[in-house]
Amino acid sequence: MTSLLSLLGRGALAGGAAGVVSGGFSWLLAEPLLDKAVRLEAAREEASGGSAAAEVFSRSTQHAGLLVAAVLTGAAIGILFAVVYAILHRRDPDAEPWRRSLMLAGAGFTGVWLLPFLRYPANPPGVGDPGTIDTRVNAWLAAIGIGVIAVALAWRLQGWLAERGRSAPQRQLAVTAIMLAALASLFALPDNPDAVTAPATLVWDFRVLSAASMGLLWGGLAVGFGLLGLRVARAGTAPSRRGVERSELGPSVV
Amino acid sequence: MSASAAPQVRPAAGLVVHPLRDGLIATAAVIVALVALDAVFLDQGALLSPVLGKVATSANYVHEFAHDGRHLLAGPCH
Structure with missing residues (x-):
C-alpha cells in the first residue's frame, strides 16, 4: 500500500x-x-x-545559482508530478509503476516544456528587453496552460477511446488532432516582441542545450x-517477514 | 495483518487515503512547489520585498541568482 506522503517523498x-544531474x-x-x-x-x-549595468552577483555565483535553480525546479516538478501520480494511482491502482511513471513524465515534458518551447524557445542572456517582461511572462504562462490542457485532454480521450474498444489508429489520430489544435492555439498567441540580436549559432546551440537539460530533468524524474515505485512495490509484495512488516507499518507511521 | 495496522483495507498496490489529512498535505505540497517555481522562473523582487523592502525589487536578488537557470530552462528573462 502506498500513502500520499510516500509518493510526495519519491517525487521530491x-x-x-534529476535536478542535480x-x-x-x-x-x-x-x-x-x-x-x-x-x-x-x-x-x-x-x-x-551606456556602461554595462553593475551585476548584483558575480558570474560564479550565478553558476551556483543555476545548480540551485535546477535542483529546486526538479524537486518542485517532482512534487507536482507525485500529486498527479497519486490521483491516477487512486483511480487505477493496478497500473505498473515503471510504465506509469514514464508515461506521466512524457506527458509532463510534452505539455509543460515541449509545446510551450515550440512557441517561445529559450533565449540566451542578451536577448530580452526588461520592458516587455510582463507581456512575455503572461504569454509564456498561457503557452504552458495550453500545453498542459492539451496533454490532459489527449490522455483522457485516449483512455476513454480505449475503454470503448476503439482501434489504435483511431486513438492515435485523435491524440494527434488534439496536439495540432494545441499548436494552432499556441501560434495564435502574440509573438515574442523582442528581437533576437545574438548570433544565430549561439542562440541555437543554447536552445539545444536548454532542450537537453530539460530532457535530463524530466527523464531523470x-x-x-x-x-522508487518498483522498489516499494517489490517490498510490498515480498513474502519475507520484513516486507510484511513494512507494508503493515506504512500507513500508521507516515 | 492486525485490524489496527491498516485504516482502510485495499488491494496491495492501492493508495491509502485519509481524505482530510491528505487533502491538506497535497495542498501544502502544491503551494510549496509553486512558490519554488515562482522563485526560479517568475520572481521580480516580490518574494523578498516583505523582508528587504524596496531594494528587493531594484536589486532583484532572486532573479539574478536564478538568472542562468531561468534562461536555460526556457523561462522569460530580461
Missing part, C-alpha cells in the same frame, strides 16, 4: 536528483555558452554608449520515480 527525491550537465556544458552570451551582451551595451 527523484526530482531533486541536469544542473551538473548544464554547469559543465551550458555555462561556457551563457558566459559568452553575457560577455557579448556587456560588450554591446558598452558599444552603444521519470526513471527515479519509476525505480
Whole structure:
C-alpha cells in the first residue's frame, strides 16, 4: 500500500536528483555558452554608449545559482508530478509503476516544456528587453496552460477511446488532432516582441542545450520515480517477514 | 495483518487515503512547489520585498541568482 506522503517523498527525491544531474550537465556544458552570451551582451551595451549595468552577483555565483535553480525546479516538478501520480494511482491502482511513471513524465515534458518551447524557445542572456517582461511572462504562462490542457485532454480521450474498444489508429489520430489544435492555439498567441540580436549559432546551440537539460530533468524524474515505485512495490509484495512488516507499518507511521 | 495496522483495507498496490489529512498535505505540497517555481522562473523582487523592502525589487536578488537557470530552462528573462 502506498500513502500520499510516500509518493510526495519519491517525487521530491527523484526530482531533486534529476535536478542535480541536469544542473551538473548544464554547469559543465551550458555555462561556457551563457558566459559568452553575457560577455557579448556587456560588450554591446558598452558599444552603444551606456556602461554595462553593475551585476548584483558575480558570474560564479550565478553558476551556483543555476545548480540551485535546477535542483529546486526538479524537486518542485517532482512534487507536482507525485500529486498527479497519486490521483491516477487512486483511480487505477493496478497500473505498473515503471510504465506509469514514464508515461506521466512524457506527458509532463510534452505539455509543460515541449509545446510551450515550440512557441517561445529559450533565449540566451542578451536577448530580452526588461520592458516587455510582463507581456512575455503572461504569454509564456498561457503557452504552458495550453500545453498542459492539451496533454490532459489527449490522455483522457485516449483512455476513454480505449475503454470503448476503439482501434489504435483511431486513438492515435485523435491524440494527434488534439496536439495540432494545441499548436494552432499556441501560434495564435502574440509573438515574442523582442528581437533576437545574438548570433544565430549561439542562440541555437543554447536552445539545444536548454532542450537537453530539460530532457535530463524530466527523464531523470521519470526513471527515479519509476525505480522508487518498483522498489516499494517489490517490498510490498515480498513474502519475507520484513516486507510484511513494512507494508503493515506504512500507513500508521507516515 | 492486525485490524489496527491498516485504516482502510485495499488491494496491495492501492493508495491509502485519509481524505482530510491528505487533502491538506497535497495542498501544502502544491503551494510549496509553486512558490519554488515562482522563485526560479517568475520572481521580480516580490518574494523578498516583505523582508528587504524596496531594494528587493531594484536589486532583484532572486532573479539574478536564478538568472542562468531561468534562461536555460526556457523561462522569460530580461
